[in-house]
Amino acid sequence: MDKQRGEARRITLHAPQDFDGARRAGRLAAECLDMIGAHVRPGVTTGELDRLCHDFLVERGAVPATLGYRGYAHSSCISINHVVCHGIPGERVLAEGDILNIDVTALLDGWHGDSSRMYAVGQVSTKARLLMEVTHEAMMRGIAAARPGNTFGDIGHAIQAYAEKHRFSIVRDFCGHGIGRQFHEPPNVLHFGRPGEGARLAPGMFFTIEPMVNAGRPEVKILDDGWTAVTRDRSLSAQFEHMVGITETGCEIFTLSPAGLHKPVFQAG
Numbered sequence: 001m002d003k004q005r006g007e008a009r010r011i012t013l014h015a016p017q018d019f020d021g022a023r024r025a026g027r028l029a030a031e032c033l034d035m036i037g038a039h040v041r042p043g044v045t046t047g048e049l050d051r052l053c054h055d056f057l058v059e060r061g062a063v064p065a066t067l068g069y070r071g072y073a074h075s076s077c078i079s080i081n082h083v084v085c086h087g088i089p090g091e092r093v094l095a096e097g098d099i100l101n102i103d104v105t106a107l108l109d110g111w112h113g114d115s116s117r118m119y120a121v122g123q124v125s126t127k128a129r130l131l132m133e134v135t136h137e138a139m140m141r142g143i144a145a146a147r148p149g150n151t152f153g154d155i156g157h158a159i160q161a162y163a164e165k166h167r168f169s170i171v172r173d174f175c176g177h178g179i180g181r182q183f184h185e186p187p188n189v190l191h192f193g194r195p196g197e198g199a200r201l202a203p204g205m206f207f208t209i210e211p212m213v214n215a216g217r218p219e220v221k222i223l224d225d226g227w228t229a230v231t232r233d234r235s236l237s238a239q240f241e242h243m244v245g246i247t248e249t250g251c252e253i254f255t256l257s258p259a260g261l262h263k264p265v266f267q268a269g
Helices: 002-009 016-039 047-061 127-143 151-167
Strands: 078-080 083-085 097-108 111-120 174-180 185-189 207-211 211-212 221-222 228-233 235-237 240-247 251-253
Touching: 016 047, 016 097, 016 111, 016 240, 016 251, 047 078, 047 097, 083 097, 083 211, 083 235, 097 127, 097 235, 111 127, 111 235, 111 240, 127 151, 127 207, 127 211, 127 235, 127 240, 151 185, 185 207
Parallel strands: none
Antiparallel strands: 078 083, 078 097, 083 228, 097 111, 174 185, 174 207, 207 240, 211 235, 221 228, 240 251
16 A cells, blocks of 8 residues: 555646646647548558658647657657557558557647557458457556546556457557656556556546557567567557546546547458
């Protein structure tokens, strides 16, 4: 119990008026992800997608928070197929059957809005569809557990149980994080765990829930560029991310798609 209290004391509790700043930044990130979906098609490079995201955010008065962060030189992370996270945009050309995650963070009027989604390039495999659908549902089950009085272990357990029920695995090397005026701050939000473990949730906590789910084993490795994380067994990986704020009765999702484009739209097989 003392450990839980100690963890909770390190987590920023935002005031009611702070929700508006997070709400506007989160909505802008979601609008960016809405926009980019129409450009995800065979023949497009990840560098072009990154440029579109950059221009979209800058034209609306925001700064892409990843640009220059710890030396990172791009405005998004784009992770394809067996890339788990932090894929670097560049000359890679999208091909029919690829799946990819696009992760953007808008810094707007001092507040961060952080979100990512999966996209399908044309027709994708049945396994890829299932992986993306399960990953999205696992995230939403974690969000459903994010309410005052519950613990971060409750969130992680809800995500892990659903993913593993479908014989997929949860990446343990990366986690969600506190966010607000700072890009990354306590707590670390694990996507696995046991009910009742970890700090208790309280109104005013802002953080991301962003499970990475592998079709194979959970182990990952970092490539020589120091950023790109891939599955060790080359299995497909998927990730979705929402930014939430704990309210008096539950949680608010700051990064819901204004256009309702939360999940990939699959082409008919």
